[in-house]
Amino acid sequence: MRWTLKPKPEPNKVAELSAALQVEPVLATLLLQRGIETFEEARDFFRPDLSKLHDPLLMKDMHKAVERIEKAIANEENILVYGDYDVDGTTSVALVSSFLKSFYPQVSTYIPDRYDEGYGISYKGIDFADDNDFNLIIALDCGIKAIDKVKYASEKNIDFIICDHHRPGEHIPPAVAVLDPKREDCEYPYKELCGCGVGFKLVQALAHRRGLTIDDLFLYLDLVVTAIAADIVPITGENRILAYYGLKVINSNPRPGIKAILQQLNKSSFTITDVVFIIAPRINAAGRMKHGNHAVALLSETNIDLATDYAREIEIFNSDRKDADKQITLEALEQIKELKEEGKKTTVVYNENWHKGVIGIVASRLTETYYRPTLVFTRSGDKLAASARSVKGFDVYNALEECAGLIEQFGGHKYAAGLTLLEKDYDAFKAEFERVVSSTIDPALLTPELRIDSELDFNDITPRFYRILKQFAPFGPGNLNPVFMTAEVKDTGAGRCVGEDKSHLRLVVKQDHSRPVTGIGFGLGEKETIACSGDYFKIAYSINENEWNGNISLQLKIKDIKP
Incomplete structure (x- = not known):
């Protein structure tokens, strides 16, 4: 992952908003990054009001x-x-x-x-x-x-x-x-x-x-x-x-x-x-x-x-969906290996027997794995149908528009779309889609980016801090759950891989001057060599609550670890 630290707002603006709201500077920073600069704007953000809906x-x-x-x-x-x-x-x-x-x-x-x-x-x-x-x-x-x-x-x-x-x-x-x-x-x-x-x-x-x-x-x-x-x-x-x-x-x-x-x-x-x-x-x-x-x-x-x-x-439909999704994803990954198209900027796969209802989910999973604009095709009557998914920053809808001459029908958004085409046009479309994406995508977009809102000291993670942070919710595009970065972190000796296949990483970490903090990194088992070696490392994470046996405690949801 590429770690990108968001630009810091002007220090005087941070100080003014921090004083006006009586919150820590890091919370004022998060608000300013979201375009919230005044007490009134912060009030509207933290206290959404149905009367503010447009006519x-x-x-x-x-x-x-x-x-x-x-x-x-x-x-x-x-x-x-x-x-x-x-x-x-x-x-x-x-x-x-x-x-x-x-x-x-x-x-x-x-x-x-x-x-x-x-x-x-x-x-x-x-x-x-x-x-x-x-x-x-x-x-x-x-x-x-x-x-x-x-x-x-x-x-x-x-x-x-x-x-x-x-x-x-x-x-x-x-x-x-x-x-x-x-x-x-x-x-x-x-x-x-x-x-x-x-x-x-x-x-x-x-x-x-x-x-x-x-x-x-x-x-x-x-x-x-x-x-x-x-x-x-x-x-x-x-x-x-x-x-x-x-x-x-x-x-x-x-x-x-x-x-x-x-x-x-x-x-x-x-x-x-x-x-x-x-x-x-x-x-x-x-x-x-x-x-x-x-x-x-x-x-x-x-x-x-x-x-x-x-x-x-x-619930039965959902269980069937999970089974189909899992099987088709495995088949698609196998097909990608066989195609040996490592140098390509796109991922395009097709099997006439794949279930049309889950190809969108499979496209999302392939995008997560290979981080390329992705199309998953299956047969739909006498045509081929596909779901498209994109990487952050690349407009797949615009790319499909460039290929419109080979498409029967398409629609959607910047990051997700659907289309149909004639089977005779599949190979030509696949080549054209690769050409369009290769010639227009910034190569940096093919490496996942982790946008970090702010650096944070572990001692700043207090119940009051989290109480205010929770009020930033509901989270989603345009208001993502804040991601923090802390450097000079060490494992306390309790770090280990967990889960049935040991693919997750559970850590208890601290800075030299801080109390220990517990964190969990899902799918980060391979980072154990960095985190549990006794050396210092840096960590990117969001903060959430962990409920276990009726007890609630704050924990880090670890996004990535670097030496």
């Missing part, structure tokens, strides 16, 4: 969307709430459909089949709407590029409202309303909402029309935080406010579906990390292994007994 009517086409939904209700039209099969899509569908159903019964939901219909709006979904007398489709977390599909629907007298957060193409679909803060002609102040976040803004606008307040929408925020966490959008601005209060709902009064997932765990409180690694994979597993409808049913259910049954079913 949803600032979003382009929001008036039109609200008017069309109100017209549908007045005319007793059937409304179809349509969404993608991943976490962002299924939470969006559960959110908008549940809200509408609270005062209007003629609402149904539709999730496309990952394998039969693929990503986004499908002709099959439009035909379903036509066959079942739906005059209005509200599309969530998809649709921003569905120009032909929207035209096809209009020929059948079906209107579309699109709520998306992906980057638009050159043209906007001819829908009744297209809500997407990334539209160039949209002046909405916050651009980084997830799909469920855009759906929430629609609900907020509808609620306002009906005389409801933000307090009436509080119970939906467990869905919004789940989507924010799963979709890896920045935890800044509105996302931070929505995530903060969404976690409050999860920890106090979650909907039965989320409660049913969490009650299988022996934990009393849940962080955004738990949402990422516990709740989101289970919701995703439904669409990956079976059908996204199972996730919507779980998230919309109001009866805890039924929700518990759904959660048990989804």
Whole structure:
């Protein structure tokens, strides 16, 4: 890993903010690095406030969307709430459909089949709407590029409202309303909402029309935080406010579906990390292994007994997903060894039998292993489908755009995308993708970077320090859990490799003048020779709480160790 120490803010600014907030200089430094320079900005950061959410009517086409939904209700039209099969899509569908159903019964939901219909709006979904007398489709977390599909629907007298957060193409679909803060002609102040976040803004606008307040929408925020966490959008601005209060709902009064997932765990409180690694994979597993409808049913259910049954079913899907993911990752790693493409700047693998539902996870694992922009292909009908993942700092979406002549369809974000192409174009695409990446990527980006917020003395790690540090949460892109570095560290003699395969490293370390501190480095077993040799070393880490036998203590979560 490359260790990069973030630039230090101006000393006078650190001193001023430290004095104003009565906190240690290192905490003031962390705030300044996040663009927080005044007492008032710090107050807003530490005390997120739902009243600070932007007016949803600032979003382009929001008036039109609200008017069309109100017209549908007045005319007793059937409304179809349509969404993608991943976490962002299924939470969006559960959110908008549940809200509408609270005062209007003629609402149904539709999730496309990952394998039969693929990503986004499908002709099959439009035909379903036509066959079942739906005059209005509200599309969530998809649709921003569905120009032909929207035209096809209009020929059948079906209107579309699109709520998306992906980057638009050159043209906007001819829908009744297209809500997407990334539209160039949209002046909405916050651009980084997830799909469920855009759906929430629609609900907020509808609620306002009906005389409801933000307090009436509080119970939906467990869905919004789940989507924010799963979709890896920045935890800044509105996302931070929505995530903060969404976690409050999860920890106090979650909907039965989320409660049913969490009650299988022996934990009393849940962080955004738990949402990422516990709740989101289970919701995703439904669409990956079976059908996204199972996730919507779980998230919309109001009866805890039924929700518990759904959660048990989804637990089986998740177990199957883990097995498939593990097996395909092993096969992909073996294929990479056989290809012997060490000099390449990309990783591209293909097997027609790989499960389409887990290739995104496998792409992430390969990116972690080889640290290259990565594509994992499988067969999907008469085409090949791939999931793309990138390394920090490299825009894989832009790279795919450069290869558009060889791609049938693609969409996504800077670091994650999906695409389909014809099998005859696979080899040419693979070569072109390698050419584009090789010619545009900064070679330094091919070595993982560990960004360090600040140096820290072990004696500064006190309960009060950690109490304030905890208030920087929820963590995520744009507000990552702070990473510290301490030099001149020595093992006290208690350091050892732990775990079934001895791949983890447990240390008790100290500086010459400090008390001992315990740390755990997952996957850092090979660093034992550096840490346990008796020599001084430097250590990079975040700080967290360790709960063991009812006792809670502070520990270092070790990121890396260097001589």
